[in-house]
Amino acid sequence: MAFTTSMTRINYVAASKMMAAAVARADEMNVPQCIAIMDPSGGLVCFGRTDGAADLASGPAYAKARVAAERQHASGALPVEFEVGVAFATGGQYTNLPGGLPIVLDGVHVGGIGVSGGSGDDDLDVARAGLAAIGAD
Amino acid sequence: MAFTTSMTRINYVAASKMMAAAVARADEMNVPQCIAIMDPSGGLVCFGRTDGAADLASGPAYAKARVAAERQHASGALPVEFEVGVAFATGGQYTNLPGGLPIVLDGVHVGGIGVSGGSGDDDLDVARAGLAAIGAD
Amino acid sequence: MAFTTSMTRINYVAASKMMAAAVARADEMNVPQCIAIMDPSGGLVCFGRTDGAADLASGPAYAKARVAAERQHASGALPVEFEVGVAFATGGQYTNLPGGLPIVLDGVHVGGIGVSGGSGDDDLDVARAGLAAIGAD
Amino acid sequence: MAFTTSMTRINYVAASKMMAAAVARADEMNVPQCIAIMDPSGGLVCFGRTDGAADLASGPAYAKARVAAERQHASGALPVEFEVGVAFATGGQYTNLPGGLPIVLDGVHVGGIGVSGGSGDDDLDVARAGLAAIGAD
Numbered sequence: 016m017a018f019t020t021s022m023t024r025i026n027y028v029a030a031s032k033m034m035a036a037a038v039a040r041a042d043e044m045n046v047p048q049c050i051a052i053m054d055p056s057g058g059l060v061c062f063g064r065t066d067g068a069a070d071l072a073s074g075p076a077y078a079k080a081r082v083a084a085e086r087q088h089a090s091g092a093l094p095v096e097f098e099v100g101v102a103f104a105t106g107g108q109y110t111n112l113p114g115g116l117p118i119v120l121d122g123v124h125v126g127g128i129g130v131s132g133g134s135g136d137d138d139l140d141v142a143r144a145g146l147a148a149i150g151a152d
Numbered sequence: 153m154a155f156t157t158s159m160t161r162i163n164y165v166a167a168s169k170m171m172a173a174a175v176a177r178a179d180e181m182n183v184p185q186c187i188a189i190m191d192p193s194g195g196l197v198c199f200g201r202t203d204g205a206a207d208l209a210s211g212p213a214y215a216k217a218r219v220a221a222e223r224q225h226a227s228g229a230l231p232v233e234f235e236v237g238v239a240f241a242t243g244g245q246y247t248n249l250p251g252g253l254p255i256v257l258d259g260v261h262v263g264g265i266g267v268s269g270g271s272g273d274d275d276l277d278v279a280r281a282g283l284a285a286i287g288a289d
Numbered sequence: 290m291a292f293t294t295s296m297t298r299i300n301y302v303a304a305s306k307m308m309a310a311a312v313a314r315a316d317e318m319n320v321p322q323c324i325a326i327m328d329p330s331g332g333l334v335c336f337g338r339t340d341g342a343a344d345l346a347s348g349p350a351y352a353k354a355r356v357a358a359e360r361q362h363a364s365g366a367l368p369v370e371f372e373v374g375v376a377f378a379t380g381g382q383y384t385n386l387p388g389g390l391p392i393v394l395d396g397v398h399v400g401g402i403g404v405s406g407g408s409g410d411d412d413l414d415v416a417r418a419g420l421a422a423i424g425a426d
Numbered sequence: 427m428a429f430t431t432s433m434t435r436i437n438y439v440a441a442s443k444m445m446a447a448a449v450a451r452a453d454e455m456n457v458p459q460c461i462a463i464m465d466p467s468g469g470l471v472c473f474g475r476t477d478g479a480a481d482l483a484s485g486p487a488y489a490k491a492r493v494a495a496e497r498q499h500a501s502g503a504l505p506v507e508f509e510v511g512v513a514f515a516t517g518g519q520y521t522n523l524p525g526g527l528p529i530v531l532d533g534v535h536v537g538g539i540g541v542s543g544g545s546g547d548d549d550l551d552v553a554r555a556g557l558a559a560i561g562a563d
Contacts, residue, residue, distance in 0.1 A: 027475070061474045064438070069222035073470065099236060102240040111237050155437060156536050158433065168308075168309070169429075172305070195467055348520075
């Protein structure tokens with residue numbers, strides 16, 4: 016009988032590659048951004064706030080990354096009638112804002128990235144640039 | 153390669169002039185108010201609660217000032233569908249209540265003022281009196 | 290039978306006079322400071338952070354003011370064996386750091402002032418300058 | 427009369443160079459670490475948690491960086507009699523743990539770095555590697 020489970024998570028090398036690409040894309044778009052990358056347990060692996068981005072955008076970046084990392088789907092997918100209840104019950108961490116995407120490598124869920132600072136579309140654009148840098152879906 | 157960025161922020165002299173004018177306007181209108189002035193990082197520079205104003209109005213004053221200071225626009229500009237999500241993900245700090253205005257001197261964003269205690273129009277009236285005292289837009 | 294109690298508290302005019310004098314003293318000493326003035330209920334009446342003072346000093350300024358305002362004595366007077374227990378049980382608000390002084394006018398306790406940013410002696414010097422400005426003990 | 431103050435802060439390019447060097451040093455020492463870099467207002471610019479580092483080490487990394495960034499000196503310099511009082515009054519943010527160093531470029535204070543996960547000496551070693559990467563003192 017097996018008493019343990021093994022987990023596959025993104026490592027620092029991959030997260031820092033994603034971060035560099037996401038920051039480069041935000042700079043190219045000229046949209047200051049906060050970017051958070053988490054492992055599947057919702058632990059922060061790395062964070063970046065580009066020049067001019069508000070510290071106030073860090074909270075949404077964390078929350079978006081957490082949903083994508085722990086729930087394994089893009090943030091913003093909650094049926095609207097659950098949005099407030101879930102937000103309250105998680106201290107605001109289970110956000111329904113768009114801008115968080117799961118990190119999937121070879122079909123395995125290994126973490127999440129969350130971006131905040133621009134429009135929902137800007138945020139997703141930057142998150143996708145991060146995923147592309149490591150060949151994640 | 154440049155390793156630093158420079159930032160311009162409102163100083164205490166200017167903030168206290170703004171505060172005195174905002175308090176005078178609130179007294180003139182006979183509307184007790186909480187008034188907060190922040191630097192562009194969202195650090196509180198000064199705060200005033202006029203006689204009769206509820207302590208309960210201080211939180212909204214801080215949040216309005218923070219949005220105006222960090223996001224560099226008036227509070228109350230969020231599309232309504234993001235209001236609750238953004239509030240939760242920022243611990244209530246990114247408010248969508250009106251009454252926060254950015255402080256712009258000679259075209260440079262140097263902070264924000266937030267007022268709470270009256271109607272939205274009262275709050276804006278007091279915030280504008282603060283801005284006028286230093287010739288800010 | 291009386292069903293009400295009346296309270297005497299510092300008003301905004303007096304608090305702003307105290308603030309101006311405390312700030313002037315901090316500037317004269319060249320010690321950046323956070324200064325908080327509260328009414329006897331522990332409600333903030335005004336706050337000032339002079340140029341160069343760390344936002345990190347605001348928490349101790351609030352806590353010192355609260356002890357002086359609500360407990361009606363200088364902060365720093367707790368027997369050391371109670372310091373940690375009281376701090377925990379008040380969420381850190383009942384501080385035992387020096388730098389908070391009660392505001393007493395004609396023998397009546399009307400509030401408290403707390404200062405943080407310098408040494409304990411610097412902080413008390415600035416707090417006393419505030420008291421002197423309104424002829425408080 | 428001047429109404430503004432100007433501030434110089436570390437930019438993202440410099441912070442990410444520091445992070446890469448600090449992470450490389452932690453890997454070389456084989457000590458998993460959490461590393462935080464902040465601007466002088468205590469806003470997080472970037473964060474990294476190397477493979478195997480506990481999420482539980484992130485709080486001390488933030489607090490060490492905050493002291494160094496906002497107070498402009500190494501963390502761990504508080505006289506021991508103030509350690510607990512200051513920690514409580516700042517919600518644990520003004521830590522007295524060693525491992526936080528100010529970032530000074532050409533004599534100008536531009537931020538702070540905090541490292542947590544190893545011994546105090548390990549943490550300082552990694553922080554110094556970060557400083558060296560941009561020629562900071």
